[in-house]
Amino acid sequence: MARLGSSVSFRYNPAMTDKHTNIILVGLMGAGKTTVGKLLARHLDKCFYDSDHELVRRNGVTIPVIFEVEGEAGFRRREEAVIDELSSLDNVVLATGGGAVLSAQTRALLKSRGTVVYLRGAVEELWQRTRHDRNRPLLQTADPKARLRELYTERDPLYREVADVVIDTSRQNVNALVRQLEQKLAGLPD
Numbered sequence: 001m002a003r004l005g006s007s008v009s010f011r012y013n014p015a016m017t018d019k020h021t022n023i024i025l026v027g028l029m030g031a032g033k034t035t036v037g038k039l040l041a042r043h044l045d046k047c048f049y050d051s052d053h054e055l056v057r058r059n060g061v062t063i064p065v066i067f068e069v070e071g072e073a074g075f076r077r078r079e080e081a082v083i084d085e086l087s088s089l090d091n092v093v094l095a096t097g098g099g100a101v102l103s104a105q106t107r108a109l110l111k112s113r114g115t116v117v118y119l120r121g122a123v124e125e126l127w128q129r130t131r132h133d134r135n136r137p138l139l140q141t142a143d144p145k146a147r148l149r150e151l152y153t154e155r156d157p158l159y160r161e162v163a164d165v166v167i168d169t170s171r172q173n174v175n176a177l178v179r180q181l182e183q184k185l186a187g188l189p190d
């Protein structure tokens with residue numbers, strides 16, 4: 001495969017963005033951002049977007065292929081751009097990829113453009129949830145649990161930095177999490 005194309009497709013007016021209508025999910029791989037986000041959007045009658053799905057759709061290749069062709073740095077550039085676009089929409093639930101918060105620019109955007117929810121999970125559970133999936137290049141190592149532990153240490157402070165709400169996903173099913181989230185979000189000040 002040669003080069004991946006560029007991919008700008010939304011028109012938006014940044015001045016129109018209302019932080020209070022968007023819910024943005026952050027957290028490590030396996031936290032449930034994609035799964036919980038989809039269901040939460042249905043409950044709240046908002047549109048659902050996932051930055052990874054959008055990258056796959058626009059580039060016509062999988063996440064592992066983007067990593068293979070452009071390296072992690074190339075993937076991060078595309079991720080930053082797509083999150084900038086998607087977070088500029090109104091009335092959306094946006095599931096980000098686990099590494100989105102590595103970008104200081106993205107952290108600032110997320111904080112200003114939505115209510116940010118950190119789905120936290122214990123490393124053991126994150127590992128259980130992701131161990132059979134080959135679609136996460138960063139976990140294709142001899143010891144993915146150790147990798148998740150390192151990523152947790154590195155990123156937990158960044159997730160907390162951007163979060164308005166922190167939810168512990170351990171031993172909770174997705175429906176229970178969505179209910180809990182709806183209650184927390186309803187209790188937040190305008």
Ligand SMILES: Nc1ncnc2c1ncn2[C@@H]1O[C@H](COP(=O)(O)OP(=O)(O)O)[C@@H](O)[C@H]1O
Pocket residue numbers: 027028029030031032033034035036095129130169172173174177
């Ligand atoms: N609270 C949960 N309890 C059990 N399994 C979960 C939970 N949240 C997500 N999962 C499962 O874990 C896997 C990874 O979830 P996913 O939504 O892709 O996480 P993320 O987008 O945060 O990486 C999926 O198979 C999903 O069904």
Ligand SMILES: O=C(O)C1=C[C@@H](OP(=O)(O)O)[C@@H](O)[C@H](O)C1
Pocket residue numbers: 027028029030033034052063096097098099100135136137138
């Ligand atoms: O944590 C990360 O750096 C990544 C998380 C993945 O998304 P999920 O968190 O949805 O698995 C995906 O963006 C990519 O494989 C990199």
Ligand SMILES: [Mg+2]
Pocket residue numbers: 033034035050052095096097
């Ligand atoms: Mg996901």
